[in-house]
Amino acid sequence: xxxxxxxxxxxxxxxxxxxxxxxxxxxxxxxxxxxxxxxxxxxxxxxxxxxxxxxxxxxxxxxxxxxxxxxxxxxxxxxxxxxxxxxxxxxxxxxxxxxxxxxxxxxxxxxx
Amino acid sequence: xxxxxxxxxxxxxxxxxxxxxxxxxxxxxxxxxxxxxxxxxxxxxxxxxxxxxxxxxxxxxxxxxxxxxxxxxxxxxxxxxxxxxxxxxxxxxxxxxxxxxxxxxxxxxxxxx
Numbered sequence: 001x002x003x004x005x006x007x008x009x010x011x012x013x014x015x016x017x018x019x020x021x022x023x024x025x026x027x028x029x030x031x032x033x034x035x036x037x038x039x040x041x042x043x044x045x046x047x048x049x050x051x052x053x054x055x056x057x058x059x060x061x062x063x064x065x066x067x068x069x070x071x072x073x074x075x076x077x078x079x080x081x082x083x084x085x086x087x088x089x090x091x092x093x094x095x096x097x098x099x100x101x102x103x104x105x106x107x108x109x110x111x112x
Numbered sequence: 113x114x115x116x117x118x119x120x121x122x123x124x125x126x127x128x129x130x131x132x133x134x135x136x137x138x139x140x141x142x143x144x145x146x147x148x149x150x151x152x153x154x155x156x157x158x159x160x161x162x163x164x165x166x167x168x169x170x171x172x173x174x175x176x177x178x179x180x181x182x183x184x185x186x187x188x189x190x191x192x193x194x195x196x197x198x199x200x201x202x203x204x205x206x207x208x209x210x211x212x213x214x215x216x217x218x219x220x221x222x223x224x225x
Contacts, residue, residue, distance in 0.1 A: 004154075036216075043116075043202055044155070044216040090154050097168030099145055100204075100214060102154030 002027040004093050006103035013081050014111045021076040021106050023091030032094030033074040035065055038105075039087045047089075050074060061085070086110045115139055116205050116217035124223045130191045133220045135203035137184035141215070143208050144186040146178060149200040149219070161186060162208060190222075198224045 003026040013019050025031055032051055036044040048059025055067040065076045074091060088107045092100040115138035125131050137144055143162045147155035157170035161180035175191040184205070190197055200221050204214035 034213075041221075043218040044204075046213060046215070049213060092154075095157070097157075097160060098143065098206075099157040099160060099168055099170065100147075100155070101157070104152075104154045 002093060002095060002101050004091050004101055004103040006089075006091055006106050008106045009104070010107045010109065012109040012111060015083050016080050019076075019078045019081045019085070019108070021089050021091075021108070023074045023076065023103060024072050025074065025091075025093045026072070027093075031074075033065075033067060034092040034094070034100065035059065035063070035074075035076050036090045036092060036102075037061075037087045038090065044090065047076070081108075081110055083110045083112065116141075116203060116215055118201075118203055118217040118220050120220060121218070122221045122223075124225065125193050126225050127193055127195060129193050129224075130189065131193060131222060133188040133190075133201050133203075133222070135186045135188070135205075135217055137186070137205040138215050141205035141207055142184055143206050144180055144184065145204045145206075145214060146186070146188045147202045147204065148172070148197075149202060150196075151199070155202055158188070193224045195224050198222060 005024045034049045035047040050067045088105045090105045091103045095101045117136045119134045145160040146158040149155040160168035164180045177189045179187045200219045202219045204216045206214045
């Protein structure tokens, strides 16, 4: 079955430090991959997506992600974290029904 | 901000009752999906509608049902509510095609007592 794994439940970084959130998926030769962010009590906002082509994709708010087929990974990165980045981050895989299969999320806390 | 809206924002029901949640689609989006997000979990796919027909379903029982209207707005109905149905319910709309990006509404927080 298709699945998405986010190994880190909670990460704390200092403001201004770099960030990498991990995501692994279990299935698919040419996956559609997404990163969404969710602020407390809110819906999901799309940060970036990968469909094909360049394996390094740029998103909003200074985020980027790199697709690595050999590692079945799609890790999210940001060079310098801002306090407003504190939120929950979800990696998702495009399922065969056009649905999204989500990981369990990684909660990001930012220290001043 | 997406153009997807959901109502109500919050809802409290008791076990055994029925509930209807509503979603209005972003302009031009003809496909709507519903997701259930339990506390501390990622969203789980409930079902999807395209042109008023259900064309995809996750692992949810038949007491979860839906409708899509000609203007692409949608309803999620849940019968015989159980305590475990307490969750944030999210709708997402997109254009047709499996690669279409989904845009989420703010969600409806359902509490079942």
